[in-house]
Every structure is written in structure tokens, then in C-alpha cells.
Amino acid sequence: MAEGIEAVVLRTLRYGEADLIAHLLTRHGGRRGVIAKGARKPKSRLGARLEPFLAVSLQLVESRGDLDIVRGVEVLAAHDALRSSWRSQQLGAAALDLVTRLSVEHEPNEQMFHLLRNFLDLLDSTAARTPVEAIEDERRGAVLLAAFQLKLLHVVGIAPQLGACVRCGAASPLAAYSARDGGVICSGCRTAEDQTLDAPTHAAAVTLMRSPLAELVTRAAEDLPEMRVLRTVGSGIVAATAQEHAGIRPR
Ligand SMILES: [Zn+2]
Numbered sequence: 001m002a003e004g005i006e007a008v009v010l011r012t013l014r015y016g017e018a019d020l021i022a023h024l025l026t027r028h029g030g031r032r033g034v035i036a037k038g039a040r041k042p043k044s045r046l047g048a049r050l051e052p053f054l055a056v057s058l059q060l061v062e063s064r065g066d067l068d069i070v071r072g073v074e075v076l077a078a079h080d081a082l083r084s085s086w087r088s089q090q091l092g093a094a095a096l097d098l099v100t101r102l103s104v105e106h107e108p109n110e111q112m113f114h115l116l117r118n119f120l121d122l123l124d125s126t127a128a129r130t131p132v133e134a135i136e137d138e139r140r141g142a143v144l145l146a147a148f149q150l151k152l153l154h155v156v157g158i159a160p161q162l163g164a165c166v167r168c169g170a171a172s173p174l175a176a177y178s179a180r181d182g183g184v185i186c187s188g189c190r191t192a193e194d195q196t197l198d199a200p201t202h203a204a205a206v207t208l209m210r211s212p213l214a215e216l217v218t219r220a221a222e223d224l225p226e227m228r229v230l231r232t233v234g235s236g237i238v239a240a241t242a243q244e245h246a247g248i249r250p251r
Pocket residue numbers: 165166167168169170185186187188189190
């Protein structure tokens with residue numbers, strides 16, 4: 001059998017009587033769609049293996065249409081704990097959504113694939129460790145998502161510059177963030193258009209950008225940024241940057 005195509009399932013759509021279209025982020029071929037004929041028939045073994053969040057290896061046959069046809073699917077990681085936790089699903093869905101909109105069809109980005117696999121594996125292991133959804137886990141999940149989103153901006157080439165003022169190079173005092181200029185702004189260069197960036201939000205963004213995802217999920221709760229700060233990173237930096245440079249608005 002030919003070597004399988006490694007992919008993460010981003011979303012699926014019902015098609016026709018019994019077919020399923022799956023949107024994938026593949027390891028070597030970027031984002032692409034495939035069609036699984038008859039996957040929604042009760043006897044089909046394909047449907048259950050083509051669910052969002054699954055990491056799979058696919059056997060495809062070329063078709064004359066737009067979408068290649070799925071011949072077989074092997075599940076590499078089912079992420080069952082992630083998929084059975086409502087909160088983890090929300091976080092995971094936000095990640096898949098941003099990947100869908102920041103990836104380019106048929107344009108390989110292997111770094112993006114590995115980042116997504118790593119994120120989903122960690123979200124799954126976090127969900128498995130803590131079946132009771134405590135407040136602390138909510139924050140840990142939000143930390144993981146925000147860090148993933150910042151790293152995703154990096155792998156598509158629009159990472160926010162957080163180290164020094166993007167207008168004059170001063171290291172401090174930093175006062176604002178400009179999505180248009182793609183970085184932090186000092187108090188001297190700040191204009192009315194720039195969005196205020198407080199010190200805790202700046203510090204959190206730097207930490208999330210620098211730290212390995214695996215380290216963030218094991219870090220002591222008291223060392224994690226507050227929810228308010230995480231929301232500001234999400235809306236003020238991630239969403240603003242994605243909108244300015246990629247024309248999309250993350251959920
Ligand atoms: Zn400046």
C-alpha cells in the first residue's frame with residue numbers, strides 16, 4: 001500500500017446522499033479537501049475516522065473532480081479526552097478555525113502542521129488529566145490556546161514584534177500595540193490610533209510567545225496569566241493582528 005497522507009481533520013461537511021467532505025491540514029501539502037464516498041452509510045468505516053480533531057493517515061485515489069477520494073483512513077491520534085470535554089472542544093474549535101483561515105490551500109506549511117498536532121495532543125492530555133472542569137483548568141486551557149495562536153501568527157509570518165518599539169527601537173516604556181505596524185509602541189511614539197497595552201498583557205504575550213506549549217500546561221497555576229490578561233492578548237494582539245494582516249477575524 002502507498003504511504004499514507006498525514007493530516008489533521010479541520011472540519012467535515014455532509015455531501016449528497018451519503019458522502020462526506022473533509023477539510024484537512026496535511027503535513028506536506030497544506031490545507032486541502034477530500035471526499036469519502038458512502039462515509040455516512042451505517043456500514044462505512046470511514047465516517048467515524050473523519051471527525052474534527054483527529055490526526056489521521058489517509059489513502060487517497062485521484063479523481064477527475066476537484067477532490068481526491070478517500071480509500072482508507074488510519075487514526076493516528078483520536079484525542080478522545082479532548083472530544084469528550086465541552087470546554088476543550090471550544091478551545092480546539094477556535095484553534096482549528098484560525099488554522100483554517102490562516103492556511104493556504106495546497107501551500108505546504110509543515111511547521112503549522114506540527115504546531116497544530118502538538119497543541120491538540122497537549123489539549124487532549126490536559127483534558128484527560130482533569131475530568132472535573134475546574135476554574136484553574138479553564139485558565140490553563142486559555143493559556144494554551146493563546147500561546148498556540150501567537151505561535152501560529154509566527155509560522156504564517158505575521159508574528160507581533162514584542163521586544164522593542166517598532167517605530168523607534170526603544171525598549172521602554174512600552175505603552176501600546178499597533179496591529180498595523182505589527183508590534184509594540186513606546187510612550188513617545190504612541191498615537192491616538194494605537195491600542196493601549198498594559199504591562200501584564202505585554203509580559204504575558206512575551207511569555208506565551210517564548211514558552212514551549214508543553215511547559216505552559218505543567219506550569220504552576222499561580223504563574224499563569226489572569227483570564228483578563230489572556231482575553232486582552234486574544235482580542236488586542238492575536239485578533240487585531242490576524243485581521244490587519246490576513247483579513248480575518250478569529251472567533
Ligand atoms: Zn518608539
